[in-house]
Amino acid sequence: MAATLNIPIDRSSPVPLYHQVVQGIEGMIRNGALEPGSKLENEIELAAQLNLSRPTMRKAMDELVRSGLLVRKRGVGTQVVASQVRRHLELSSLFDDLARGGKKPTTRVLSFRHGPAEAEVADTLQLPAGVGVYHFTRLRAVDSKPLALMENWVRDDIAELTEGGLREHGMYQILRDAGVNFRLANQRIGAAVADERQAELLEVARGSALVTMERTAVDDAGRRVETGRHVYRADSYSFEMTLVQR
Amino acid sequence: MAATLNIPIDRSSPVPLYHQVVQGIEGMIRNGALEPGSKLENEIELAAQLNLSRPTMRKAMDELVRSGLLVRKRGVGTQVVASQVRRHLELSSLFDDLARGGKKPTTRVLSFRHGPAEAEVADTLQLPAGVGVYHFTRLRAVDSKPLALMENWVRDDIAELTEGGLREHGMYQILRDAGVNFRLANQRIGAAVADERQAELLEVARGSALVTMERTAVDDAGRRVETGRHVYRADSYSFEMTLVQR
DNA sequence: CGGAGAGTTTTGTCCTGACATATGGTCACT
DNA sequence: AGTGACCATATGTCAGGACAAAACTCTCCG
Secondary structure (H helix, E strand, C coil): CCECCCCCCCCCCCCCHHHHHHHHHHHHHHCCCCCCCCEECCHHHHHHHCCCCHHHHHHHHHHHHHCCCEEEECCCEEEECCCCCCCCCCCCCHHHHHHHCCCCEEEEEEEEEEECCCHHHHHHCCCCCCCCEEEEEEEEEECCEEEEEEEEEEECCCCCCCHHHHHHCCHHHHHHHCCCCEEEEEEEEEEEECCHHHHHHHCCCCCCEEEEEEEEEEECCCCEEEEEEEEEECCCCCEEEEEECC | CCECCCCCCCCCCCCCHHHHHHHHHHHHHHCCCCCCCCEECCHHHHHHHCCCCHHHHHHHHHHHHHHCCEEEECCCEEEECCCCCCCCCCCCCHHHHHHHCCCCEEEEEEEEEEECCCHHHHHHCCCCCCCCEEEEEEEEEECCEEEEEEEEEEECCCCCCCHHHHHHCCHHHHHHHCCCCEEEEEEEEEEEECCHHHHHHHCCCCCCEEEEEEEEEEECCCCEEEEEEEEEECCCCCEEEEEECC
16 A cells, blocks of 8 residues: 655745655654555655645655665655664764754863964865964863863864854854855774873773764865864764665 | 866766766866866756756756765855765675775685574564574685674575675675665764784784774665674774765 | 566656746945 | 945756656466
């Protein structure tokens, strides 16, 4: 039995129609109205039900297929894959992640410098001549349990950073508020063992396992805005993601 | 100066037109014909140059934007972001990755069992009653240097696995040859320190850092085919990826 | 009774056309 | 000289139609 959709479409909303459909189907999957494995009506029929054109319907389903919620097979139909799809790794900060999870992250700024960049950093960020960097290290804790030790370099010609601001807000939020639109980031995840200093700050034994992450973020103008090296307590943090075959 | 495209389009090819464009632009970026930061002609003009419709051109550019090679800004235009974009984390096996990189991976099968599943595995794989699993551990090495220790569970009602087959081929290749089409995988990356046994097998000191990965893969019929726990030597392996803001 | 072929269904690709909207620059007015 | 309104430009969204290709089903023939 093929499932039909019951999604309110508001044509006067600024939200694109195809995105309303995406949200609608996502909602139906999460609340169980569409069970994993169930088959959807065909695209033409669904489009007709919602009074949309097929390309619009298809664009919505494209997104859902890409995010891994639906599976299409030519000549057969479209199926719900799983209700338990973790969101793809996002281009967001640890601070935002924690805050969304209802936690109250606190930040201690361990060091804060502003000046010319070392050669390696200037190279990584592809800094133009004369542009300096903010260089700072932070310790992030949740419920007074230390979680991450973060070292970052941010070019100084885009936004003004202050030690106080970093204590109160996530770095990404500050940069976004300053008009930076992040577009992509290159990221590398690995592992290391805690040295003396890391162990003390993160309140773990020396030699404990740490998750390491290096990231360089690029904004919509193609500028490399930020690069950083983070280490996380392995007993409290890991990276989850859903990979989708294309 | 806006760049124009010079891409051969073969309308009789079975490769979709939009994909030919994707490959063409990708090629021009990689070989330097399109420099990072350079601006492309507008969509309508590019479509006209290649004798394509705008939707087709747009679909091609959509893919490139999603993969992080291009950046679009409404009212402004489309720019090349970077030549150095790592491929997105793929749904493939370590074996394939290494083989593509020109390496010769070798596999030692440490244990191989076939029988009913433990409750936890049956739950993770959502096994129907009566379906058993293959359970095996493998040690993968490159140039006789051990790299990864892998423990996997595969449901036994889809393909027949043998110890000899696993020695010769990657697990994913065997399953694909058996007609399994993987669609998505949930994956978690973390860190740990090597215990006595891991240290010995991977030829590192006890207490060395290891990258851990747990993965469960789902095929196009929605079946959870495989789950596994892998550990990698942190000094030779890390996960690289490009995140794209949507 | 079994297998090959035809037909149906459904997604995949591609086209033309239209209007909306954000951005950046220009020009006139203050 | 500064500022606001206007306009050109380019991407964003949406419609409707057409044909291709894959996968399943059913029928017919051996």
